[in-house]
Each structure stands twice: as structure tokens, then as C-alpha cells.
Amino acid sequence: MRVLSTDLAGHVGERVTIAGWLHAKRELGSVSFAVLRDRTGFAQVVVPSNSLLLSHGSETVLEVEGLAVGNEQAPGGVELHEPSFRVLAEPAEAPPIELRRPELKESLPVRLDFAPVALRHPRVRDRFRVAAAAVQGFRAALDGLGFTEISTPKLVASATESGANVFTLDYFGREAFLAQSPQFYKQAMVGVFERVYETGHVFRAEPHDTGRHLAEYTSLDAELGFIQDHFDVMAVVREAVAGMMDAAGELGAEVPAEIPWVHFADTGVDDVDLAPADERRICEEHGELVFVTGFPMAKRPFYTHPEPGRPEYSNSFDLLFRGMEIVTGGQRLHRYEDYVAALGGDTEPFDGYLQAFKYGLPPHGGFALGLERFVAQLVGATNLRETTLFPRDMSRLSP
Amino acid sequence: MRVLSTDLAGHVGERVTIAGWLHAKRELGSVSFAVLRDRTGFAQVVVPSNSLLLSHGSETVLEVEGLAVGNEQAPGGVELHEPSFRVLAEPAEAPPIELRRPELKESLPVRLDFAPVALRHPRVRDRFRVAAAAVQGFRAALDGLGFTEISTPKLVASATESGANVFTLDYFGREAFLAQSPQFYKQAMVGVFERVYETGHVFRAEPHDTGRHLAEYTSLDAELGFIQDHFDVMAVVREAVAGMMDAAGELGAEVPAEIPWVHFADTGVDDVDLAPADERRICEEHGELVFVTGFPMAKRPFYTHPEPGRPEYSNSFDLLFRGMEIVTGGQRLHRYEDYVAALGGDTEPFDGYLQAFKYGLPPHGGFALGLERFVAQLVGATNLRETTLFPRDMSRLSP
Numbered sequence: 007m008r009v010l011s012t013d014l015a016g017h018v019g020e021r022v023t024i025a026g027w028l029h030a031k032r033e034l035g036s037v038s039f040a041v042l043r044d045r046t047g048f049a050q051v052v053v054p055s056n057s058l059l060l061s062h063g064s065e066t067v068l069e070v071e072g073l074a075v076g077n078e079q080a081p082g083g084v085e086l087h088e089p090s091f092r093v094l095a096e097p098a099e100a101p102p103i104e105l106r107r108p109e110l111k112e113s114l115p116v117r118l119d120f121a122p123v124a125l126r127h128p129r130v131r132d133r134f135r136v137a138a139a140a141v142q143g144f145r146a147a148l149d150g151l152g153f154t155e156i157s158t159p160k161l162v163a164s165a166t167e168s169g170a171n172v173f174t175l176d177y178f179g180r181e182a183f184l185a186q187s188p189q190f191y192k193q194a195m196v197g198v199f200e201r202v203y204e205t206g207h208v209f210r211a212e213p214h215d216t217g218r219h220l221a222e223y224t225s226l227d228a229e230l231g232f233i234q235d236h237f238d239v240m241a242v243v244r245e246a247v248a249g250m251m252d253a254a255g256e257l258g259a260e261v262p263a264e265i266p267w268v269h270f271a272d273t274g275v276d277d278v279d280l281a282p283a284d285e286r287r288i289c290e291e292h293g294e295l296v297f298v299t300g301f302p303m304a305k306r307p308f309y310t311h312p313e314p315g316r317p318e319y320s321n322s323f324d325l326l327f328r329g330m331e332i333v334t335g336g337q338r339l340h341r342y343e344d345y346v347a348a349l350g351g352d353t354e355p356f357d358g359y360l361q362a363f364k365y366g367l368p369p370h371g372g373f374a375l376g377l378e379r380f381v382a383q384l385v386g387a388t389n390l391r392e393t394t395l396f397p398r399d400m401s402r403l404s405p
Numbered sequence: 406m407r408v409l410s411t412d413l414a415g416h417v418g419e420r421v422t423i424a425g426w427l428h429a430k431r432e433l434g435s436v437s438f439a440v441l442r443d444r445t446g447f448a449q450v451v452v453p454s455n456s457l458l459l460s461h462g463s464e465t466v467l468e469v470e471g472l473a474v475g476n477e478q479a480p481g482g483v484e485l486h487e488p489s490f491r492v493l494a495e496p497a498e499a500p501p502i503e504l505r506r507p508e509l510k511e512s513l514p515v516r517l518d519f520a521p522v523a524l525r526h527p528r529v530r531d532r533f534r535v536a537a538a539a540v541q542g543f544r545a546a547l548d549g550l551g552f553t554e555i556s557t558p559k560l561v562a563s564a565t566e567s568g569a570n571v572f573t574l575d576y577f578g579r580e581a582f583l584a585q586s587p588q589f590y591k592q593a594m595v596g597v598f599e600r601v602y603e604t605g606h607v608f609r610a611e612p613h614d615t616g617r618h619l620a621e622y623t624s625l626d627a628e629l630g631f632i633q634d635h636f637d638v639m640a641v642v643r644e645a646v647a648g649m650m651d652a653a654g655e656l657g658a659e660v661p662a663e664i665p666w667v668h669f670a671d672t673g674v675d676d677v678d679l680a681p682a683d684e685r686r687i688c689e690e691h692g693e694l695v696f697v698t699g700f701p702m703a704k705r706p707f708y709t710h711p712e713p714g715r716p717e718y719s720n721s722f723d724l725l726f727r728g729m730e731i732v733t734g735g736q737r738l739h740r741y742e743d744y745v746a747a748l749g750g751d752t753e754p755f756d757g758y759l760q761a762f763k764y765g766l767p768p769h770g771g772f773a774l775g776l777e778r779f780v781a782q783l784v785g786a787t788n789l790r791e792t793t794l795f796p797r798d799m800s801r802l803s804p
Contacts, residue, residue, distance in 0.1 A: 065765035098741040175574035342497040358804025366464035405757025
């Protein structure tokens with residue numbers, strides 16, 4: 007029965023079996039140390055310096071049986087003595103990444119080229135554990151608010167956001183697209199479940215090589231009906247983000263009961279959208295979490311609900327976190343005739359989508375949060391490739 | 406403050422506000438009934454037969470304020486009297502699906518063409534609530550076993566399962582594929598987290614129009630390291646499926662502490678794979694949940710681990726449920742040189758994938774479960790289009 011490294015402290019005085027990857031070796035005179043890495047941490051094994059164990063290279067997968075002995079200087083306060091070992095897998099070559107360092111020294115392109123190895127580094131691995139916890143926090147918060155999880159198609163007949171950055175594919179001899187968002191489907195599902203969320207992949211054929219955009223990412227989407235306006239959506243965003251921050255532990259921010267907000271018209275921005283510098287400044291002025299509401303209609307998608315009385319503005323919002331937009335959302339149009347007008351009468355590519363409105367949909371709205379960007383802001387990464395397991399961009403399609 | 410229909414019983418004697426879709430009307434002499442549908446159920450409203458409320462058609466979205474009065478014959482035992490109402494959204498036309506019937510009468514193609522409406526029917530909607538609960542049950546079971554959730558790319562450089570039924574797309578001027586499974590990535594992630602799962606979309610360019618296959622579906626995937634053989638994987642399948650059956654309530658099956666299993670060589674099948682009739686027969690013989698193990702290598706993918714001592718068979722399994730395969734899995738090869746041999750030396754398209762093995766991966770295995778097929782078996786649907794929100798097949802790309 008295998009014991010995980012974090013559980014060793016409960017087995018002092020017993021002979022136990024551990025298993026993991028040979029992470030580091032320290033050879034000192036007559037006695038040496040081997041450090042095994044498993045999914046929970048490290049275990050130190052004390053071996054004679056002539057042990058065959060030391061002949062194996064980094065990332066050899068080993069099973070080690072030995073006596074658990076308390077030692078304050080060992081990781082977790084326990085080390086294994088009098089070991090016997092068995093090789094479970096021998097690497098075919100020495101790894102191209104030096105995993106034993108406290109921080110990886112290799113450049114980002116090298117770490118991405120060898121992602122299956124680089125991701126094994128504990129500091130790198132931890133980012134993706136935070137991502138998994140954050141998604142759990144998102145789902146739990148929305149489950150608690152009566153939302154239902156949905157799974158909607160990524161193969162679609164029309165571009166949801168704009169035609170410019172959409173991937174096209176051959177679908178049994180005709181043209182199909184990869185969904186840029188689940189927007190149309192989550193709106194249609196408001197007619198079924200009233201409150202829905204989806205945690206899935208979205209695809210953007212981003213023609214720019216920046217740290218802020220990738221061709222594929224995980225979008226945490228929600229949509230809800232029977233709202234008054236976008237402030238009802240923002241209240242749900244607050245709960246979802248609070249759930250995610252709780253899950254992120256000490257990396258997270260305190261989420262106030264009501265996140266402050268400022269209308270676009272009052273931000274001092276002399277344009278129709280925020281520039282990155284504006285996002286940083288607004289966070290400096292208002293706090294690490296702040297909503298900007300009422301974005302000009304000129305820069306929001308056609309399904310956005312205008313602001314009553316000020317139709318050049320919209321019932322929309324972004325949530326900024328530590329100087330960067332992490333959530334975008336708003337109230338949507340809900341009347342069929344408003345869609346026909348917004349589309350300028352060219353409704354044919356959207357016929358399937360428009361059914362939801364044609365047959366009665368309440369006032370509704372929703373939001374989307376990019377998971378990789380959220381985690382990047384948590385850990386202070388400036389490039390989304392640091393928080394994506396296997397990033398996809400103009401030049402990168404593998405591993 | 407809106408009250409949901411299931412909560413009305415707690416408000417008898419109060420004036421309350423409900424909201425939902427006008428589901429049915431019954432006009433009887435001087436008094437009439439309107440039935441409102443919300444996400445939790447139905448609420449009956451008693452209206453004078455000359456009320457303007459009755460002039461509205463099916464699927465009108467209404468907010469109704471009235472006095473909650475106990476009435477044993479009303480759904481939930483409560484109805485609303487003395488109503489006033491407000492129209493939240495008026496359908497642009499009468500719905501093409503008669504939602505008021507206890508079961509929908511429309512043919513499957515019509516229900517799929519008008520999915521945003523047909524999905525509103527409570528019996529249809531409930532299937533997707535079961536699906537959502539089943540996914541939750543899957544995740545909770547694996548979280549409890551120390552698994553970590555991952556999110557891996559769907560845009561890939563090489564076909565994972567076979568080249569035949571893969572979608573091809575233009576990726577910034579070069580060829581890319583849609584992932585047929587997260588197989589390679591979940592194996593690589595065993596090197597990082599040891600135990601991983603993913604609940605994501607997979608894509609198969611299925612050239613056959615059957616009820617058993619779709620071009621896009623939700624695959625519940627898991628992979629784990631440090632196993633002895635495929636029986637360790639089957640033990641995890643048992644826990645995951647038990648979690649899903651619990652979530653499915655009375656539709657689910659009892660899951661025995663150990664699900665029975667039969668080796669392929671002992672099934673009496675005179676071929677290298679099971680036919681649908683074999684799957685039905687084996688369930689009749691062994692129970693509604695049964696593993697078939699040891700499938701011939703001839704029909705399993707190249708990464709499958711052969712059976713020690715009988716290399717024409719494999720350390721693989723399918724789980725049959727009520728006469729149909731719902732899970733496929735097994736032990737994988739874990740040595741780099743075994744992959745080089747299995748690929749016949751042509752490793753170049755798989756270089757990124759093979760890194761995981763080149764740099765040390767323990768014995769491991771995993772499985773995949775098709776969510777829509779699982780739910781179809783639960784509810785007794787014979788066509789996966791009945792348990793997919795917006796199915797994709799050779800002829801259907803919208804809505």
C-alpha cells in the first residue's frame with residue numbers, strides 16, 4: 007500500500023512504501039540523499055553512497071520501501087531509512103528541463119516546447135491546481151444560486167461575436183465555424199432553465215501574438231433570466247468571483263459585499279473603450295476589484311441592451327481585477343423585433359438563434375470570465391501562456 | 406420579490422409575485438385558469454374569463470401578482486387568486502411546438518429544428534438536469550479520490566484515435582485537427598498530477614447517420630498513474646459511475662461494491678469486438694452493469710497495454726450498462742520504447758505526445774464515458790439526439 011509524501015508523518019517508526027519521480031540527489035561522502043516527488047510533495051530517502059538508486063537519472067519513476075524516521079530537516083519532518091527500491095519507469099533520455107531548481111531557469115519557449123516536463127515543476131503545477139480549485143468555486147457558487155450546468159456545441163453555423171477572428175472548418179463538405187463563445191446557446195437555455203452556466207472551451211483566431219490573447223481558452227459563462235438590468239447580473243458575478251477567490255486561498259483578493267462600480271462616462275476616458283492603461287488607473291483609483299459599467303454601444307456586441315435614456319451607452323459592464331479586465335457581461339436584448347433591428351434585417355444566418363426570442367424570453371443577461379486570465383492575475387503572470395497547460399497561438403499547435 | 410412555484414406552499418395567505426411562461430390555459434365558463442411554468446414547476450392562476458391575461462398566447466413571459474390560496478387540485482397545492490399581471494415578453498409568433506401536452510407529439514426532426522422551444526418541455530428539460538447532476542456526481546467522486554481537473558486543447562496537430570474520422574481546419578494557414586479525445590494530454594498530465602480528469606467536448610467526423618454516434622459529444626475522461634493493471638482503473642470507474650448513479654436518483658442503477666466482469670475470451674464472441682447484440686446478451690447474462698475485459702489487441706488503439714502472457718488480448722475493458730457500452734478504458738503503454746515500437750518507428754507526428762513517456766511516466770491507465778450515451782441509457786432513449794441539447798451530425802449544424 008503506497009503512502010503519499012504528505013502522509014509520511016503519520017507513519018514514523020513503520021516500514022512504508024512510497025512512489026514518485028526522482029527529483030534531486032545530494033551525494034555527500036558516505037551517505038547520500040534522494041528526493042522523490044509525488045503529487046502531494048517531496049519525500050527524502052537516505053541511501054548509502056554506493057546505492058544503485060543513485061545511478062538513476064532525474065525523473066526515473068521509483069517505488070521505495072523503507073523505514074520512516076523523524077528528521078526535522080527533511081521535507082515534511084520525515085525521511086526514509088534502509089531503503090529498497092524498484093524502478094517503475096526509466097526515462098529514455100535526461101529531461102531537457104532542470105526540475106530540481108526552486109524556480110525554472112529555462113525561457114518560456116523552451117518551457118512550452120517541453121510542457122509535459124515543465125508542468126511537473128511544483129511551482130508551475132500549483133498554478134493549475136489553483137485553476138482547478140477556481141473552477142470548482144465558480145460552479146459551487148452558481149449551483150448555490152439555482153443555476154444549471156449546460157454543455158453546448160462548439161461546431162456552429164454562424165459566428166457569434168464577429169466574423170473576423172473565427173476558425174473555419176470543413177463539416178461534411180460544407181463550412182462550419184468553431185464557437186467564439188456559447189453566447190447564443192446560453193441565451194436560448196435561459197428559456198429552459200432560467201439560470202445556466204457552462205465551463206468550456208472557446209476559440210478565437212487571434213491574428214496577434216500578444217501575452218493577453220490565445221487561440222483557445224476556457225471560458226466560464228453564465229446567463230440568467232428575470233432580471234431588472236445588468237446590476238442583477240453583477241450581483242451574480244460578485245458571488246461567482248467570491249467563490250473563486252475563496253478557492254484560490256491566499257492568492258485571492260478580499261471581495262467586498264458590493265464590488266464598487268463606476269460608469270464609463272465617469273472614468274475620464276475619452277474613447278469608446280478602455281485601454282490597458284485605463285484599466286490599471288481605474289483599479290488604482292477604486293480598488294483591486296472594480297466594475298466599469300455603461301460601456302458605449304459602439305464597442306459592444308449587437309445583442310447588448312442599450313442604457314434606457316442614454317442609448318449611446320449600454321447596460322453592460324467589465325470587472326477589472328488588479329488592473330485587468332477579467333469579466334465582461336451585461337443585459338442582452340430580449341425582444342425578437344429588437345434583434346431584427348440590431349441585425350439590420352439580415353437575420354437568415356441567425357434564424358436558429360433567434361427562435362429563443364421569437365417564442366418568448368424574459369429580460370436576461372450574463373457574463374463570461376476567462377479562466378487563464380483570472381489565474382494569471384492571481385499569480386502575477388504577465389503572459390497567459392504561463393497559466394495555460396498547452397497554449398495555442400499563431401505559431402504553436404503542439405505539444 | 407419573486408417566489409418560485411415550488412416555494413408557493415410556504416406563502417399561503419400572502420400576496421406574492423410569480424413569473425414564468427404561459428404554459429396552458431383552461432377556459433371554463435365564468436372562471437378560467439392560466440398555468441405559468443418556471444424553472445421549478447408550475448403555478449396555477451385563477452382569472453376571470455374576461456381577463457386580458459387570457460388574450461396572451463403560449464410562451465408569453467408574465468409576471469403575476471396575486472393571493473396564494475391553498476387548493477389541493479392545483480399543482481403544488483396552491484393557486485393564485487385576484488391576480489394582476491405584467492407582460493415581460495410577448496412571443497413574435499405562436500410556438501411551433503405544443504408544450505402544454507404531457508408528452509411532445511412532434512417528430513424528432515421537428516423537435517430538433519425547434520430545439521430552443523422543445524427543450525422547454527418539462528420532460529425534455531429534466532433529461533438535461535439529470536445530465537448536469539451526473540457530471541457533478543462524476544467530479545465529486547473523482548475529487549474525493551485525489552484527482553485534479555484539467556482543461557486540455559481541442560485544437561491539435563495530430564489525430565489521437567485514428568485518422569479516419571477527424572475534422573480538419575485551417576489554423577493560421579496550416580492544417581490542424583479537432584481533438585477526438587484528450588487521450589494524449591491526460592496521459593501527459595499523469596506526469597504532473599498523477600490522477601486527472603476532464604469533462605470536455607470531443608469531435609468525431611462520423612460519416613454514418615445512426616442513433617449511436619454524433620459529431621460532437623461530452624466526454625468524461627480520467628487517467629491515473631501508479632496502477633498495477635486495468636483492474637485499478639476499473640475500481641475508479643466503479644466509484645465514478647456510482648457517483649453518477651446516485652446523482653441520477655431513481656433513474657439510476659444499484660452499483661455493486663464490485664461490478665462483475667467477464668474476460669472477452671469467455672464471452673462466447675467469435676470476433677475481435679462486441680456487436681450490439683453481444684452487449685445486450687452479456688448484460689442479460691451478468692446484470693445491468695458488467696465489465697468486459699481483455700479485448701483483442703486487434704481492435705484497441707495503439708497505446709493499449711497488452712495482456713501479460715496473452716499478447717493477443719489487452720489489459721482493457723468496456724463497461725456495459727443496460728445492454729450498451731458506456732465506458733471504455735484500460736491500461737496504457739508507459740515505456741517510450743514500447744510507443745516507438747507500437748508506432749512502427751514513425752514517431753514524428755507524435756513527438757510532443759511522446760515526451761511524457763521519454764521523460765518517465767509510471768504504469769497508468771484511464772477511461773472515457775460519453776455523457777449523452779449514459780443519460781440515454783438512464784432514460785431509455787434509443788437515439789443520442791434525445792439527450793444532446795443541440796446535436797451535431799452529418800446533416801445538422803444548427804440550431
